[in-house]
Amino acid sequence: MTVHSYLRLLCYGWRLCTGLGIPAERRRVGKILWRLHPRSSEYPELAAILTDPEKNIIDHQDGLYGTKSDFVYHERLVVKRYNVRKPLDAFLDMIRPSKATFAFRKARLVEDLGLPVALAIASGVAPRRGLIQHNYLIMQRVLGASTYDGFFSAGGDIARAQTLGRTIGKLHGNGLRHRDLRSENLLEDAQGDFYFIDMEGIRLQMLPRPDRVMRDLRGLYRNFFRFGAKPTPGVLSAFWRCYLHEQPKQTRPAFSKARREIFGA
Numbered sequence: 339m340t341v342h343s344y345l346r347l348l349c350y351g352w353r354l355c356t357g358l359g360i361p362a363e364r365r366r367v368g369k370i371l372w373r374l375h376p377r378s379s380e381y382p383e384l385a386a387i388l389t390d391p392e393k394n395i396i397d398h399q400d401g402l403y404g405t406k407s408d409f410v411y412h413e414r415l416v417v418k419r420y421n422v423r424k425p426l427d428a429f430l431d432m433i434r435p436s437k438a439t440f441a442f443r444k445a446r447l448v449e450d451l452g453l454p455v456a457l458a459i460a461s462g463v464a465p466r467r468g469l470i471q472h473n474y475l476i477m478q479r480v481l482g483a484s485t486y487d488g489f490f491s492a493g494g495d496i497a498r499a500q501t502l503g504r505t506i507g508k509l510h511g512n513g514l515r516h517r518d519l520r521s522e523n524l525l526e527d528a529q530g531d532f533y534f535i536d537m538e539g540i541r542l543q544m545l546p547r548p549d550r551v552m553r554d555l556r557g558l559y560r561n562f563f564r565f566g567a568k569p570t571p572g573v574l575s576a577f578w579r580c581y582l583h584e585q586p587k588q589t590r591p592a593f594s595k596a597r598r599e600i601f602g603a
Contacts, residue, residue, distance in 0.1 A: 343586065344544075347513045351542050353447060357439070360446045370474075372462040373442060381415060381459060384476070391417050391462065391474045411479065415459060418475045436463050436473035441538035445477075448537055451512055453505060455534045456480050456525070480535070482528030486521040491565035494573035501532050503580025506558070509534075510551045511584045513543050519558040548589070548596040555600045 353359045362373040367388040378384055387393075395410040395417065410417045420437040422428050438461040445458035457478040464472045489498050502524070509516060516523075517539040525533040543550055562569055578597065585593055 340586075340588070343513075347542060347544055350447060350513065351544065354440070354443050354542060357435075357443055360443055362442075362446075367462075370462045370464050372460050373439070375446070375457060375459045377457065378459050383412065384415065384459065387412065387415065387417060387476060388460065388462070391419070391476070395419055414479050414481070416477045416479045418477065420473050420475070422471075431471050436461070436471065437538060438462065438473035438475040441475050444540045445537045448509070448514070448534065448540070451508070453508060453534065454532050455537060458537075475538075477535070480525050480527050480533050483525040483533070486524040486526065486561070487565070489524075490521050490561040491567050493562070493567045493570035495570070496572055496576045498526075498532075499573045499577040500580045502558070503577040504584060505532060505534070506554065507581035507584030510554065510581075511586060515541050515543060515551060515554045517541055517554060517557075519554055519561075521561045521564075548592045549599075551593075552596050552600055559600055 349359075357373075361376055363376070363378070365372045365374060365388070370388070370391070372388055374384075391410075393410070395408050397408055406423055407421060408419045418438075418441075422431070442458045442461035445455055448455045449457065458475060459478060460474075460476040462474045462476075464474070486498070489495065506516070506519070516534065516537070518536055523534065523536040525535055527533065582590055582593060
């Protein structure tokens with residue numbers, strides 16, 4: 339890794355840990371403190387959601403603990419409420435930024451890198467109620483979206499394999515791993531444009547060794563097996579050519595060496 343690459347990763351880490359360098363308007367609505375994307379004014383319906391983010395939410399919280407998150411879908415926006423899942427989460431929520439805050443920062447970083455991602459429009463933290471501190475992420479809803487289920491269940495096609503190769507390759511080339519490349523988190527809108535979603539699991543790899551980064555690709559490849567499908571001829575090679583092109587030249591031999599682990603070719 340070059341000195342320039344390492345300094346760039348340090349800068350990314352600083353942004354994710356502190357939020358500095360990520361433009362956001364702070365606004366308190368009722369008892370909730372919100373951070374808003376500079377483009378939040380494009381969503382006039384947002385004002386009502388900020389006032390009552392719980393309205394119509396599909397609630398799976400049972401007592402103190404619940405599922406990882408609950409959702410409500412609006413016409414152009416999605417509200418995600420993070421729940422307390424276990425005692426450790428309740429403790430960690432007292433000493434770290436909220437999950438919604440980290441998800442907001444990560445989505446903004448990915449956006450700034452020029453990668454296609456559903457925009458994080460706002461994140462908010464509600465006052466604590468005992469051990470429970472609800473926090474909210476408001477995301478752009480990708481209109482007319484479909485998941486990549488069809489791509490994997492049909493064995494893939496060359497054009498979309500190239501899209502995946504370029505976008506995931508650029509993500510990894512910038513030292514980031516998604517860590518949850520399930521087909522449900524890979525979307526295509528009505529125009530056929532690609533989007534990442536569910537960005538809160540992203541991790542910054544300060545030492546982006548191929549064997550670590552490749553964990554993302556193992557998960558991606560498992561999507562074929564989930565649907566009982568085999569990749570059609572040419573799909574994997576098309577993906578790999580585009581993926582490898584996005585890696586820094588000095589790391590390409592190491593990624594090529596690790597290829598057989600993932601693709602078996």
